[in-house]
Amino acid sequence: MSIVFRRLLGTAIVLVGVVSTVFVVQRIVPGDPAEILLGDHATPQQLEALRERMGLNQPLTEQYLDVWKGILDGTLGTSQENADRPRTVMSVLREHAPATVELALAGVVFALMIALPLGVISGLRPWSAWDQGSAVLALAGVAIPNFFLGPLLLHWFSVEIHLFPDPGQPLAGLSTLILPALVLGTALAAKLTRMIRASVLDQVNAPHVLAARSRGLSSSRIVIHYILRGAMVPVVTILALQFASLLTGTIVLEKVFARPGLGSLLLDGVASRNHTLVQGIVLLFSFAYVFVNGLADVVHTALDPRLRLGGGHA
């Protein structure tokens, strides 16, 4: 009980820290947001009006509390895109979120489809041809930037072999899910494969696996029930940590493939200097990341019986 409470308290402190960091960063980075938004030719009256509208004239504590008010009432503030027809940031985010979640999930599924079999084979047969091959692939997969692999595959699939319709415009038409998910999953698969391999390798000679073997259980049973179960524990943690690069990956790939998700929205917000919108997306992504890692802790405990007893650490 006290462990759960401590974790929750820790998460709460981190979330307060995230919001405060986002707020402090906006104040310490030099430059007046209103001035940057309006450019050099703005009159002092225009600047003043915009500052007023953006809430920059209020005392700092008031501005800080406003950020919290937006979080707690679930609106994340008012988007500045249109002064005449104000919308809450949350309603804008909700429109764009499905495309991003879809892409992220598809990327994870693809990564697991590659990494699980390859990692397990490599771990069971270290230094075999499979293992060596997957090591080279992993090195390449980590080093190739997804904003290079994306256009490359797009060009190849749509222009060279016509698997996908060539939209004429190079990047606009292909808003399908398959290609971006493939690209997003590649880097993740590269990292996961090596992790799963190391993890399986660790389990092969673990006492409980040796005991199972000496009891004469079949190899497939040993692999599935004993090795894989133990091997999955670190994988869950890694997957949760990799959620970060998955999120930033979606930003890049939504740009490459012109998908209307949160990443595209973020870049639109950056281009139009929509402060509350950009701030809202940064907060949403960070909160989601903290949440996913908290969830991984719970799954971790479920998979590793030792943690459930509150005793030794894995």
Next chain:
Amino acid sequence: MSSPFSARPSGRRIAVRVGFFLVGLLMVCAILGPVIAPHSVDHVDPSVALQGPGLEHWLGTDEDGRDLLSLVIHGARSAALVGVGTVAISLLLGTLLGSVSGYFGGWWDEVGMRFVEMALAFPGILLAIFIVFLTRDPGLWAVILALSATGWAGYARLVRGQVAVLREMPHVEAARGLGASHGRILWVHVLPGLSGPLAVQATFGLAGAVLAEASLSFLGLGPQGVVSWGALLDQGTVLFLKTPWVATSAGMAIFATVLGVNLLGDALRDSLDPHARGT
């Protein structure tokens, strides 16, 4: 179980050589860029725009008729500056905070680690995107500081863990018994013990920073006023159907750099920790 003997030394040696070659190439281009680049990158000549590889322009030209090879060579400097700068600042900050946390423990540790958790709560380059977005006319320094804003946390966590172990070692106890100051104990007796793990982390951090800078530039949030591979790749993506050479040149430069640095990192880790071999 992998014993050190099962590692294939020949493959390993090749990997290290490739790593050294690629990183060496990056450094030569970064330092001597303007000297060895065959053309000036300021020279705009629309009459030769978007040419494929040829004798005059080995890799071809971009939209403005600038020589691609020269652009790629110049881009190495931005990549190296951001990479080294980010790692240096992150390493310094992280080591400072991590050693205070690990050495003094107690409240120092509680507070220090909360800061680490906060920094790590921002996924990837998200905070950097935000900081560059807020900066007017971001230059190399803005990008370096933006990437360091969360970059230090990984080092701090590593240092804190190691220092907490090392401070209990007999030689540190002895130094304390002899009346050495905290600063001297940390600097002379504790920190040298973790130069190895720090070097490994710094190497992988360098690869990460190069990739992060390229990502930021690709998103239009990179350093302004300098040649950057990410921005070049962004330009090349739009032009991919007309000429794939712009995107391919920039993409291969990023790929080769990250691959080379990672290979060196692997080699460094293996040489310091025989247990990690083959994992």
